[in-house]
Amino acid sequence: MKNFLSFADAGDYKALLAQALEIKQNPYGYQHVGKNKTVGLIFFNPSLRTRLSSLKAAYNLGAQAWVLNAGADSWTLEMADGAVMNGTTQEHIKDAIAVMSQYCDVLGVRTFPTLKDKEADYSEEVLSKILQYATVPVISLESATLHPLQSFADLITVAETKRKERVKVVLTWAPHVRALPQCVPNSFADWFSEVDWVDFVITHPHGYELDPKFTKGARIEYDQKKALEGADYVQAKNWS
Amino acid sequence: MKNFLSFADAGDYKALLAQALEIKQNPYGYQHVGKNKTVGLIFFNPSLRTRLSSLKAAYNLGAQAWVLNAGADSWTLEMADGAVMNGTTQEHIKDAIAVMSQYCDVLGVRTFPTLKDKEADYSEEVLSKILQYATVPVISLESATLHPLQSFADLITVAETKRKERVKVVLTWAPHVRALPQCVPNSFADWFSEVDWVDFVITHPHGYELDPKFTKGARIEYDQKKALEGADYVQAKNWS
Amino acid sequence: MKNFLSFADAGDYKALLAQALEIKQNPYGYQHVGKNKTVGLIFFNPSLRTRLSSLKAAYNLGAQAWVLNAGADSWTLEMADGAVMNGTTQEHIKDAIAVMSQYCDVLGVRTFPTLKDKEADYSEEVLSKILQYATVPVISLESATLHPLQSFADLITVAETKRKERVKVVLTWAPHVRALPQCVPNSFADWFSEVDWVDFVITHPHGYELDPKFTKGARIEYDQKKALEGADYVQAKNWS
Structure with missing residues (x-):
């Protein structure tokens, strides 16, 4: 099934x-x-x-x-x-x-x-x-670790709006007043790390590493400024 | 109506x-x-x-x-x-x-x-x-005393799965940690006591008699072992 | 829109x-x-x-x-x-x-x-x-001040049931054990004050005046008996 x-x-x-x-x-x-x-x-x-x-x-x-x-x-x-x-x-x-x-x-x-x-x-x-x-x-419809429909919707949005063959997509940690789940960033990494026309970069403070089974070797750049350089799309999201 | x-x-x-x-x-x-x-x-x-x-x-x-x-x-x-x-x-x-x-x-x-x-x-x-x-x-959809759709569904199940003309169906009281309603057993008796290809027997401890307006003269056998002898279908249900 | x-x-x-x-x-x-x-x-x-x-x-x-x-x-x-x-x-x-x-x-x-x-x-x-x-x-579907679907439904009812060209419709304040909103009477006035085949009268105790932007100059008669004289339809409603 x-x-x-x-x-x-x-x-x-x-x-x-x-x-x-x-x-x-x-x-x-x-x-x-x-x-x-x-x-x-x-x-x-x-x-x-x-x-x-x-x-x-x-x-x-x-x-x-x-x-x-x-x-x-x-x-x-x-x-x-x-x-x-x-x-x-x-x-x-x-x-x-x-x-x-x-x-x-x-x-x-x-x-x-x-x-x-x-x-x-x-x-x-x-x-x-x-x-x-x-x-x-x-x-x-979102589980403890992933939110696949949202990530797929994000991918559709990028595919619909991009103006060039390859695009750089950055997932960046952002502050929030509350402890939030990792589902959305996990899932975003799970999808975007696999798309062959995306240069995918993840940036977050030290200690906020996502599970490698979802980041699957994606480039992690702790210097946010550097990570965002030349980005076409930025997903800003808090996780705890 | x-x-x-x-x-x-x-x-x-x-x-x-x-x-x-x-x-x-x-x-x-x-x-x-x-x-x-x-x-x-x-x-x-x-x-x-x-x-x-x-x-x-x-x-x-x-x-x-x-x-x-x-x-x-x-x-x-x-x-x-x-x-x-x-x-x-x-x-x-x-x-x-x-x-x-x-x-x-x-x-x-x-x-x-x-x-x-x-x-x-x-x-x-x-x-x-x-x-x-x-x-x-x-x-x-279940009332204070009856649950007719459930009993009718039970009857459909028996009718669909039985392998012989007449079947013996036993409704037996079973223990439960909480006080439960009588709707389901009342209703089961209300239906199965009327089906002419069913030999219907009710068994429960003394003091757990269901209302006669629902059991309608069905055979009540206080000895559970005896009641279950040769049963083709058993409905085990608690009631208080 | x-x-x-x-x-x-x-x-x-x-x-x-x-x-x-x-x-x-x-x-x-x-x-x-x-x-x-x-x-x-x-x-x-x-x-x-x-x-x-x-x-x-x-x-x-x-x-x-x-x-x-x-x-x-x-x-x-x-x-x-x-x-x-x-x-x-x-x-x-x-x-x-x-x-x-x-x-x-x-x-x-x-x-x-x-x-x-x-x-x-x-x-x-x-x-x-x-x-x-x-x-x-x-x-x-009802807001803080109006309930237009209900008033329109009231108008449909009057239109469907009236037996003569012109009808007298009275909105009267009525007592209630609790403080109730003004949405329904406001809205009733908002609609019925505009219908050209309705003689519309509002009656209530002094101090219960509805907002003039909804009563729009409708006749207000503090003497309830007088207001109800010859009424074809009466909407009795509490408001605070």
Whole structure:
């Protein structure tokens, strides 16, 4: 079964990009794709852009959709395998995800990192359970470590607006008042480090290194000024 | 006006079962049924399976749907007739249900028992008010005493999977850490006690007798081992 | 860009009324209007009637729809321009409304008055920010000072049921246990004071005068008995 969780799931990214640009030109021309299909969207955390854009995408493609806010709309979910559920949780995620899978053709899932337990976050604790129990393809609407739809949208924007063959794209750390997840910069690196017409540079203070499994050998330049020299596109983002 | 609240509303259950099996074979073949129709779903209590399956059913049948979480999405509802609404409630259920009826063609309703006042629960206090004020057919998505869609789904499953003419179906009480409603076992008895190709047996400890208006003379066997002998299907469920 | 926020936005109200009556006769006959369109509905405050009627209207017109409960479904919104967002708000309304605009073709917005700061309320603080940032037409689903859809619906009801050329319509203040907004009476006056086949009278105790920009010179009669004499329609409503 095909999922969409990271750049690796994009397959031939050039073909995918070409298809996305074609659909943007002709947004209602693919309604046969979604005919009699239902997109399920489950949010373990709040969302505005991803929620609305996913709904609109489903509608444009001729599909129906349902949205579930975990906790608020349904039951409090137990995440731990083999847990004796004598506390406040009411339904095990194992059952919940199997049920959701029965009533949709593709399941979009938003989960957040705890930002307290890096190991748990980087093992994608919640998402990996969902993948284990889902019986339909899963699309990440942002997970503990990645946000593939946003990075793909960024790539589409760059592809649509660039005026020359090769472009320099810089991902730079920026200050913020709160501790923020690494999903967006991880994901940005995961995608842009792979695009063969992009010169990709990452810049951040010492100690803010992203996980090498996402930066995949991309050039890291600690001198921000130097990193930004000649940049065509800059993604400024905080991460903790 | 036709409602769907219990086995009695199924009419000819064999015809209904045959129709359900036919729709399962051909789920998108009935979209003329829902054309220009809207299914309203009002949840006074949380729901996962019933919420999603009802939405999916509406979509499969070509209908649109809306979902309302009572309290969270709209106003706090006053249930008492003639109440002077000078407290925290903001809208009377009498008006609310009449309004909902105007904007849907069928109204699915989930209510729960209080589990504190058996008489109030067994009089279906909330559901009966809704029935009083609704001007469209009402479908129970689980009420204080019954859960007809679940029992009908159970019947469909048995009918689909049985390998012989007659089958023995046992409803057995099972332990649980919390006090749970009687809706599911009541409803299971309400349906399975009526099916002429089912040998239906109920087993539970002394003191856990279900209401005779739902068990309708079904065989009750307090010795669980004996009850389960030769069973083809077992529904294990806690109730308090 | 056209918005629908008050009587002034109705344009030729006689033509609009005729169109509404025609659509009521033929509710599914205009589905070309909504084809491939999405109605966005954002609720900063609870709603039952307006929520469901707007959804049903979208469906009847062949459009899709999404609903967002501000706060519960998405992020906590910052309203103040130029605010340093180091508190509990997570997203600025400026971005949020721009995002919503991208994923719908018309945006319905419900906001409430604070009932604590009349100047802020009558400047339509929230709605005016939304208008500033929206890039699609905005429909008021009730704002701090007006409720145009309700008043238009009232006008449709009067037009549908009246048995004579001219009718007398009275808006009367009525007691209530709580302080209620002025939106509905303001809006009622905003509409009915303009209809040339209506003799419109407002009655209320001294000190409850509505804003003259909405009553627009309508006859105010403090003697309720006298005001109601010969009335064909009475709107009884509390306001504070």
